[in-house]
Amino acid sequence: MKKGVMRPGHIQLRVLDMEEALKHYRDLIGLIEVERDPQGRVYLKGWTEVDKFSVVLREADEPGMDFVSYKVLDNETLNKLHQELIEYGCNTEEIPAGELNGCGRRIRFDSPTGHMFEIFAEKEQTGKWGVSNVNPEAWPRGLKGMKATRFDHCLLYGNNIAGTIDLFQKILGFDLAEQVLDDEGTRIAGFLSVSMKAHDVAFIEHPEPGKFHHASFFLNTWEDVLRAADLISMEDVSLDIGPTRHGLTHGKTIYFFDPSGNRSEVFCEGDYHYPDHEPVTWTTEELGKAIFYHDRVLNDRFLTVLT
Amino acid sequence: MNQITTKFQIQVINQDQEFFCSSDNSLLVGMERFNSGCIDVGCRGGGCGVCKIKVIEGEFTSKRMSKAHISEEDLEQGIVLACRIFPASDMKIEAELTQLPRVAND
Numbered sequence: 074m075k076k077g078v079m080r081p082g083h084i085q086l087r088v089l090d091m092e093e094a095l096k097h098y099r100d101l102i103g104l105i106e107v108e109r110d111p112q113g114r115v116y117l118k119g120w121t122e123v124d125k126f127s128v129v130l131r132e133a134d135e136p137g138m139d140f141v142s143y144k145v146l147d148n149e150t151l152n153k154l155h156q157e158l159i160e161y162g163c164n165t166e167e168i169p170a171g172e173l174n175g176c177g178r179r180i181r182f183d184s185p186t187g188h189m190f191e192i193f194a195e196k197e198q199t200g201k202w203g204v205s206n207v208n209p210e211a212w213p214r215g216l217k218g219m220k221a222t223r224f225d226h227c228l229l230y231g232n233n234i235a236g237t238i239d240l241f242q243k244i245l246g247f248d249l250a251e252q253v254l255d256d257e258g259t260r261i262a263g264f265l266s267v268s269m270k271a272h273d274v275a276f277i278e279h280p281e282p283g284k285f286h287h288a289s290f291f292l293n294t295w296e297d298v299l300r301a302a303d304l305i306s307m308e309d310v311s312l313d314i315g316p317t318r319h320g321l322t323h324g325k326t327i328y329f330f331d332p333s334g335n336r337s338e339v340f341c342e343g344d345y346h347y348p349d350h351e352p353v354t355w356t357t358e359e360l361g362k363a364i365f366y367h368d369r370v371l372n373d374r375f376l377t378v379l380t
Numbered sequence: 381m382n383q384i385t386t387k388f389q390i391q392v393i394n395q396d397q398e399f400f401c402s403s404d405n406s407l408l409v410g411m412e413r414f415n416s417g418c419i420d421v422g423c424r425g426g427g428c429g430v431c432k433i434k435v436i437e438g439e440f441t442s443k444r445m446s447k448a449h450i451s452e453e454d455l456e457q458g459i460v461l462a463c464r465i466f467p468a469s470d471m472k473i474e475a476e477l478t479q480l481p482r483v484a485n486d
């Protein structure tokens with residue numbers, strides 16, 4: 074059931090070296106650098122995103138994800154969901170407006186998998202980058218690298234994904250779009266959607282809590298994914314795997330690492346989801362194909378390398 | 381024209397293997413370019429910890445490594461991430477291949 078959560082709003086990632094990270098997220102992936110705050114955090118966004126930013130980079134001595142944040146319809150929804158999160162048993166914290174430049178009050182909460190999440194209702198809308206909202210041209214000139222259009226989703230690893238998936242379904246109104254079930258019928262992966270997208274967030278069961286697998290950015294075409302692969306080679310960037318296709322969601326994809334070891338994905342296409350759709354199920358027997366549809370073998374690096 | 385770079389000899393003493401690596405490649409990338417499989421390859425960015433090795437002998441420069449995987453005590457004992465150190469002399473190292481099974485399609 075829809076609870077007023079609209080979409081992924083922003084993700085804050087830790088990097089070991091800010092200037093190297095900017096070469097990756099800004100110059101290679103092609104996100105727009107929006108601004109820097111007094112703490113030294115850098116704000117970026119994909120050019121099609123109307124809100125001011127969707128990626129925040131923070132320099133730290135340990136890479137990984139600080140939190141990922143979802144935008145809700147309005148303040149009334151924010152207050153209502155805050156109450157429900159407390160009743161559900163989450164520890165919540167109110168982050169005042171302006172702690173992230175241009176972002177309104179955020180409610181931060183913990184989860185059974187050990188990840189920190191947030192919801193918020195207001196963020197400065199600066200509009201799509203480089204195109205007007207009236208009689209807009211097809212795309213802006215001056216985009217860099219892979220020309221990523223938006224921050225799309227992230228994949229998180231942790232123990233007790235059943236708990237976090239329950240929280241996202243019951244309180245935040247996400248639907249389970251796809252899943253992987255093991256031989257006993259236990260869910261070892263869940264792909265959740267709060268929109269028509271194949272996934273807005275995904276979880277994979279893993280013994281260590283709070284781990285980050287990848288942040289993903291949307292491209293329009295397979296040709297764009299191949300061009301991204303060319304850039305990865307030209308710039309001698311650490312490649313994980315691809316270009317290839319997933320069985321899960323059927324997206325066409327390539328994975329690579331930022332200079333601090335956080336995994337990035339750019340992808341195009343894939344399935345869609347409506348609330349009345351039954352979840353699509355993959356079995357562990359076909360897990361190789363579920364993850365990489367062409368290779369059809371399990372790739373240990375992809376499954377175990379995390380930040 | 382690229383400058384001519386010296387290649388240093390890197391001996392992996394506990395595996396009886398060696399490879400050659402220039403000072404502008406990390407040990408991990410040097411090992412990959414040599415088509416050797418004696419160190420596990422993960423993110424190549426100092427974040428995931430799978431390329432942990434022990435330096436027994438030799439000089440190197442290093443870049444920042446995730447504190448989640450390399451502590452101050454580790455550093456004192458020569459335990460480092462191969463993807464974040466660059467040889468400045470011939471080196472002797474130890475590497476365990478236990479942390480990550482070989483990637484089948486590598």
Ligand code: FES
Binds near residue numbers: 430432462464
């Ligand atoms: S390969 Fe990930 S830390 Fe070296």
Ligand SMILES: [Fe+2]
Binds near residue numbers: 338
């Ligand atoms: Fe993804």
